[in-house]
Structure formats: C-alpha cells, structure tokens
Amino acid sequence: MSETWLVIVGLAGLTFLIRFCGWALGQRLPQTGFWARFLSALPGCLIVALVALFTVKGESAELIAGGIAVIVALLTRSLPATMAIGIVAIWALRTYA
Amino acid sequence: MVLEKLDFSEARKGFIEITPLAVGVGFYGLAFGLLAAQAGLSSLEVGFMGTFVFAGSAQIVAVERLMAGAGAAAAIIAGLALNLRLLLITASVSNVFSQRPLWQLVLGLHLTTDENWAMMLARQKRGGASGYWYLVGGGLALLLIWLVSTVAGVVVATSIPSPKALGLDFAFTAAFIAIARSLWRGPKDLLPWLCVVSVVVLGLYSGALSETWVLIIAALAGTTVAGVRR
Known part of the structure; x- marks a missing residue:
C-alpha cells in the first residue's frame, strides 16, 4: 500500500474509533450528580472554547468582528444574520482598517 | 420501535x-x-x-x-x-x-x-x-x-x-x-464559560500547548466547574 493510502485508511479507521469511544464514554458516565452536570455543560463549554480559540488567536480584526457578532447574536438570535454580518465585518476590517 | x-x-x-x-x-x-x-x-x-x-x-x-x-x-x-x-x-x-x-x-x-x-x-x-x-x-x-x-x-x-x-x-x-x-442556559453557565475563556487566553499566551490541547483543557475546565457546582 502506498504511503498516501496508508494515511487515508489509518486516519479514517482511527477517526471513527475516536467518534465511537466518545459515544461509549458518554454512555458509561453516570446520569446523575457530578457527571450529569459535567456532560450537560459540555456542549456549551466546547462551543465557547472554539469561539474563544478562533478569536483570541487572530488579530484585532477577529476580536472586533467577534464582538460585533456577539451583539448581533444577542439582538437577533439568528444564525444566518450573525454569519452574514460577521463575515461582512471581518472583510471590511481587513480591507479598510 | x-x-x-x-x-x-x-x-x-x-x-x-x-x-x-x-x-x-x-x-x-x-x-x-x-x-x-x-x-x-x-x-x-x-x-x-x-x-x-x-x-x-x-x-x-x-x-x-x-x-x-x-x-x-x-x-x-x-x-x-x-x-x-x-x-x-x-x-x-x-x-x-x-x-x-x-x-x-x-x-x-x-x-x-x-x-x-x-x-x-x-x-x-x-x-x-x-x-x-x-x-x-x-x-x-x-x-x-x-x-x-x-x-x-x-x-x-x-x-x-x-x-x-x-x-x-x-x-x-x-x-x-x-x-x-x-x-446559554442562564446564569449558571456564566462561571463555567468565563473559566473556558480564561483558560483559552492563558493557554494560548503561555505558548506551552498546541491549540488542540488548549481547546480540550479549556472545555474540560469549564465542565468541571459546572459539575462541581450544585
């Protein structure tokens, strides 16, 4: 097998293993007490971590556009509106600022 | 079913x-x-x-x-x-x-x-x-x-x-x-989410960890705070 196919097959198999192990882990954690609160807070914390990582590692344009997107999200609660205004904001900041 | x-x-x-x-x-x-x-x-x-x-x-x-x-x-x-x-x-x-x-x-x-x-x-x-x-x-x-x-x-x-x-x-x-x-589930999310953001900022600026590990450690820190609080 060529090196490329080795990477494709290896990455595919092991990536599925990661997805499967996450599910198995979630199934095995207790559904009450600490682990229940831990698991129910996980989606929000993971999303916030992604957003923080994307904005903090960027330049000032990412931080400002992120702030604008937060305001739009709070006001409209709309996904398409937040995306559209966020993209226009980052494009304008990078082009003109 | x-x-x-x-x-x-x-x-x-x-x-x-x-x-x-x-x-x-x-x-x-x-x-x-x-x-x-x-x-x-x-x-x-x-x-x-x-x-x-x-x-x-x-x-x-x-x-x-x-x-x-x-x-x-x-x-x-x-x-x-x-x-x-x-x-x-x-x-x-x-x-x-x-x-x-x-x-x-x-x-x-x-x-x-x-x-x-x-x-x-x-x-x-x-x-x-x-x-x-x-x-x-x-x-x-x-x-x-x-x-x-x-x-x-x-x-x-x-x-x-x-x-x-x-x-x-x-x-x-x-x-x-x-x-x-x-x-956002209300005020109970505030402390865990602030913890997540703090860990991301600290993790990135310390430069000791790759972005993937910063992400995972920050999320786990926030969920641990959420889990400990009643």
Missing part, C-alpha cells in the same frame, strides 16, 4: 438548515482539494478520504504533513490530535445514539462533525425532536458538499480565492457565536 424509522422531515430540515455553514465548508473543500493535488493525491484518493475520514481540519493537516515528507505515521498522528475534540463531541450527545440499530449508530457517529453537532444542539434547545435524523440530514449535506468541493479543488487545481481573503474563515466563528447564544 418508532425511533428507528427514518424521520424524513427532520432529516430534510437538518439538510436545509445547515446550508449557511455548508457554503463555508465548500470553500474549505476547494482549498483542501488544491492542497491535496499539490501533494500528488488523485481525485479518487481525495474522494475516498473525504467520505471515510470526514474531518476537514484533520485531513488538511495530515496531507500537509505528508507533503512535508514527515511520513505516514506522523501524518496520521497530527490528524488524530485535531480529531480528539470529536471524543468530547460524541460524548456530549451520546444519548442521541442510544437504543438505535448498529447501522444507525455507525452512520450517525461517522456523520457527526462540529457543524451539524452544533446545529442539532441549537435545534434541541428550541424544542425540536430527539435530533438523530436532523444530525444525519445535516451530516449528509456536509458530506456531499465536502466531496464535491474537494474533488473539484483537485480537478480545477488553479487559482481559487483563499477563504481568508473573502472573510469566509470567520464564517464558522460567527456561526458558533450564534449557536453559543442559543445554548
């Missing part, structure tokens, strides 16, 4: 509502296809990889490592490191897959990515159904656009505008901001 039946209208909703995110994915697909062509991958290899790995950032990093001559093992490990967050993602929604036939479990888990996972959570928060078919519908839309755009990137393999030049790299940040807003 009723749950096992295909809920077509849920799947269609998932397929349609992910469109704004799928556009962003499509531009990354073109960029990845271009990179893969430079690394010497054929359309067949790129299509196979997209279908069976189905994790964009890991594919990009693995092919980049391959192109740098790092060897197969290093390329796989680099890709897997990025995919560790998928462990937390599928753990956080494990109940969606419970009590389903094996083929639905395998299909649903394989199709779970950041984008359709986040869309499903937002839908559940709005009082939608269990979410499995919504997740699968969104996953199929993403798989389709990923497949078409990556292979197109290989075939065209010329001047494609970079996602960053068009501001499209910010599409995912903006989408996740909107989804975070809908996941």
